[in-house]
Amino acid sequence: TGSPMSGRRVGFCLSDKKRKRMNLHAFHRCSLTDPSLGEFFLSQIDLARPLVPQGPFDVIVHKLSDVIVEAEHDSRSQQLLANFQSYVAAHPGTVLLDPLPAMTQLLDRFASYRIMTKLHNSLRDWRICSPPYLEIHSVSDPSSIQQAVMAQGLSFPIICKTRVAHGSLSHEMSLIFSEGSLADIHPPCVLQSFVNHGAVLHKVFVVGDQHFCVERPSLKNFPSGPCDRETIFFNSHQVSKPESSSDLTAVSRIVGVTSEAVAALVKELRVQLGMALFGVDVIINIQTHTLTVIDINIFPGYEGVPQFFSALLSHIESVLDKQTFAGPQAVGPSATSTALSTSRTVDTRSLSDAARDNRLPLRFCSCHPGFQMKHNSCFYFIVEEAEEMVTYSCVEVMQIGNSQNSRNSLHTVIIIAQNIY
Ligand SMILES: Nc1ncnc2c1ncn2[C@@H]1O[C@H](COP(=O)(O)OP(=O)(O)OP(=O)(O)O)[C@@H](O)[C@H]1O
Numbered sequence: 001t002g003s004p005m006s007g008r009r010v011g012f013c014l015s016d017k018k019r020k021r022m023n024l025h026a027f028h029r030c031s032l033t034d035p036s037l038g039e040f041f042l043s044q045i046d047l048a049r050p051l052v053p054q055g056p057f058d059v060i061v062h063k064l065s066d067v068i069v070e071a072e073h074d075s076r077s078q079q080l081l082a083n084f085q086s087y088v089a090a091h092p093g094t095v096l097l098d099p100l101p102a103m104t105q106l107l108d109r110f111a112s113y114r115i116m117t118k119l120h121n122s123l124r125d126w127r128i129c130s131p132p133y134l135e136i137h138s139v140s141d142p143s144s145i146q147q148a149v150m151a152q153g154l155s156f157p158i159i160c161k162t163r164v165a166h167g168s169l170s171h172e173m174s175l176i177f178s179e180g181s182l183a184d185i186h187p188p189c190v191l192q193s194f195v196n197h198g199a200v201l202h203k204v205f206v207v208g209d210q211h212f213c214v215e216r217p218s219l220k221n222f223p224s225g226p227c228d229r230e231t232i233f234f235n236s237h238q239v240s241k242p243e244s245s246s247d248l249t250a251v252s253r254i255v256g257v258t259s260e261a262v263a264a265l266v267k268e269l270r271v272q273l274g275m276a277l278f279g280v281d282v283i284i285n286i287q288t289h290t291l292t293v294i295d296i297n298i299f300p301g302y303e304g305v306p307q308f309f310s311a312l313l314s315h316i317e318s319v320l321d322k323q324t325f326a327g328p329q330a331v332g333p334s335a336t337s338t339a340l341s342t343s344r345t346v347d348t349r350s351l352s353d354a355a356r357d358n359r360l361p362l363r364f365c366s367c368h369p370g371f372q373m374k375h376n377s378c379f380y381f382i383v384e385e386a387e388e389m390v391t392y393s394c395v396e397v398m399q400i401g402n403s404q405n406s407r408n409s410l411h412t413v414i415i416i417a418q419n420i421y
């Protein structure tokens with residue numbers, strides 16, 4: 001066990017509801033020692049109070065979804081968010097789980113469904129897909145919506161979900177059975193083909209490079225094709241929580257998922273999202289047996305995963321170890337990766353030389369989550385400075401990280417390695 005100064009300082013920034021659910025409300029300032037991992041100092045962050053005296057933190061674990069969504073229209077939330085962002089920018093050594101831009105994209109179903117659609121190509125070999133969908137941006141005349149529904153290849157029944165993916169209203173959904181009922185939708189929303197899946201939802205909970213699968217109730221099968229049934233309005237939390245039971249959730253046939261396909265899905269999503277704490281909701285099409293992704297959740301509840309907390313601490317430990325391994329200059333808010341473990345192949349001297357040639361102080365470097373260094377591969381990196389981006393030897397930029405961290409004199413270096421292993 002290390003001295004207090006050698007422990008990991010972890011700040012949790014969560015809503016009251018989330019804190020209670022995670023059983024973190026008991027932690028005011030507490031230390032915790034895991035024999036296999038070392039010592040952790042856990043504390044709750046109060047966004048409403050100045051952050052500097054509450055720190056320092058090695059890692060901040062957060063779910064700021066409420067604040068981000070409310071900041072769209074509420075000046076107090078805007079202020080809280082701005083304070084948090086400036087703290088993060090001023091403390092590049094503090095790792096943020098997860099990076100704000102990465103998680104923010106999942107608050108918008110238009111953005112998250114585009115990510116889900118990309119899985120068709122990248123995971124073609126595993127026959128993983130997501131159902132056809134349509135973005136409805138604003139109220140328009142029913143005939144143009146009907147045309148778009150047909151053009152996009154959607155089939156009835158259709159499930160309608162709000163564009164905003166977080167908050168109590170976001171779970172209010174409807175099942176639409178005919179063209180005539182498309183008048184029941186309230187844009188902005190997504191329309192998505194309903195896929196019969198035997199009323200079983202597979203929740204995949206991801207914590208860094210570990211994931212856990214839990215089965216849940218889900219919507220029952222419906223006859224395919226349009227019919228004159230009235231629209232069914234429901235709340236998703238009434239159908240897919242562990243305790244959910246309703247007329248809408250009668251199980252007909254359980255079809256399992258293969259663990260290899262789920263592992264491939266998780267690996268790909270970690271790369272695509274640049275996140276470590278997320279959930280993927282998967283159903284199995286009862287006709288085609290295709291693994292079908294219907295939702296990606298930011299830092300979900302992990303209900304039914306008793307190993308969650310130890311997995312989280314182990315992930316934090318591994319992120320911080322890699323950060324230490326990469327050297328004191330090589331730290332950063334989006335260093336949530338598993339990737340630097342193989343960073344002995346990284347030629348840090350040439351990285352420093354390149355940075356020096358350009359007279360850039362090298363402040364922060366991280367490997368994008370999910371990218372593993374390939375042995376003997378050359379590595380590519382990008383130096384961002386304010387709006388200007390300088391690219392070195394960059395053959396393929398797969399994803400550019402947290403540009404919010406490159407402010408003023410702070411230069412963000414993101415190492416991007418090709419191929420996983
Ligand atoms: N395309 C689909 N086909 C069949 N059933 C679906 C489809 N989309 C959603 N469902 C059903 O509706 C439920 C809610 O959908 P979804 O996961 O998108 O909602 P959510 O409110 O974002 O969920 P969460 O609580 O995980 O955030 C699913 O658990 C599943 O039962």
Ligand SMILES: O=P(O)(O)O[C@H]1[C@H](OP(=O)(O)O)[C@@H](OP(=O)(O)O)[C@@H](O)[C@@H](O)[C@@H]1OP(=O)(O)O
Pocket residue numbers: 017018021065165166167168170203240241279297298299300301302303
């Ligand atoms: O707290 P809970 O256990 O209900 O967790 C739910 C979480 O609420 P939280 O915000 O309080 O974490 C939800 O977040 P928002 O959609 O509202 O962003 C969403 O991620 C659900 O998928 C989670 O349920 P699960 O997927 O685990 O069933």
